[in-house]
Amino acid sequence: MTVYLVGAGPGDPDLLTVRAARILSSADIVVFDRLAEPVLSLAPPGARLIDVGKQRGDSWTQASITALLVDLGRDGLDVVRLKGGDPYVFGRGGEEAEALIAAGVDVEVVPGISSALSAPAAAGIPVTHRGLSDMVTVVTGHRQPGDETDWDTLARLGGTVVVLMGVGDRAAIARRLIRGGRHGATPFAAIHAATTIDQTVTRGRLDELGDTPIEAPATLIIGPVASLNLASLRSVVAS
């Protein structure tokens, strides 16, 4: 009985790790989020798939997902908890691991390609590049009470800023970064459905970000590297 916290990567099943693909291909039960949907094709035909994403109108909370994992793990089943990107990077995998360990359930983490770094690559953007940026900060744009990002300081720090779950608040994010000192002409890029055939890339200036239509969810990249358009990934599957 092991619960595997598995990173599904950005979307393309070819971008799972070898280990993740192997574990997923022999799973009995897969508990998945919306962002992990594109790789479900790797699960065996008989696997039980449990959708804990929020877009179904269901009432899954983090607490109820964690409780489900503990119950399944205690039943002695091998469970794959499949998360978009990497389970330990804004994936709340740490909370699930804590609860499972406390309940005496074996847990193994299988890392994934984080969207924070691979969505830019899918648009031909390295997050660091000589002469443009030697630093990258990843933040979430999804505000939680008491967890307010210090955008002023982040603006002063410079480098590349990657914002996950930031489409809804993009106007406020842009305004705060400019108020903190980032130039309005700083390039941004927004990547939706990265590494899938539905991928779209939107580019512009930071002072236009708030007025630019962007389909959510998307990864936002803000900084000089966002103007690059170098070799990118192949995009081969439907999201």
Place this chain on the structure above:
Amino acid sequence: MTVYLVGAGPGDPDLLTVRAARILSSADIVVFDRLAEPVLSLAPPGARLIDVGKQRGDSWTQASITALLVDLGRDGLDVVRLKGGDPYVFGRGGEEAEALIAAGVDVEVVPGISSALSAPAAAGIPVTHRGLSDMVTVVTGHRQPGDETDWDTLARLGGTVVVLMGVGDRAAIARRLIRGGRHGATPFAAIHAATTIDQTVTRGRLDELGDTPIEAPATLIIGPVASLNLASLRSVVAS
């Protein structure tokens, strides 16, 4: 004729992406760095392996590596340029891609699991965790002229700080972060040879970092999450 810029991940060959493993397993020529050595076992027996790492006493520079890739690509060969971690995250892959594109050589980027995020996971440390950190900044400790990290502002920003190539300058890094406002009791963790059987994890307080022996290269994690020791990855291969 394609030059594939392939991320080798943190060390364990099982942590390559499915696509990277497939491309590497049919490579004619592999141009590799030291950090990519643990996964060379995936290259076919007849492949030509070119070591451009610096530990051999050779005189490879970034310029000569890039020139080699352009020459090989122009010869019409399929070349794998294998880099530890991810080619677009502190990997100088962007520079190589730029030069290859300018020379008319086809380039494809195959992302890898970045050590910046997976070395912490290999020590049971999620880089973000509710109540501890909702932000991660990745910097290099290897100073380049004119590219000085603003450690004061980074200290004020808070969150999780991941330092790559920072073992040699760890005393100065710790001093600057403390001077900038990080508490001396802030936990750190240093992971050497992550995800291999040679992995070592060193933990302590930020004000002890300078005096703590750490084998290079290592990934440094500084911040409250560094005290966590949750479910981690399996480590299965020699580095």
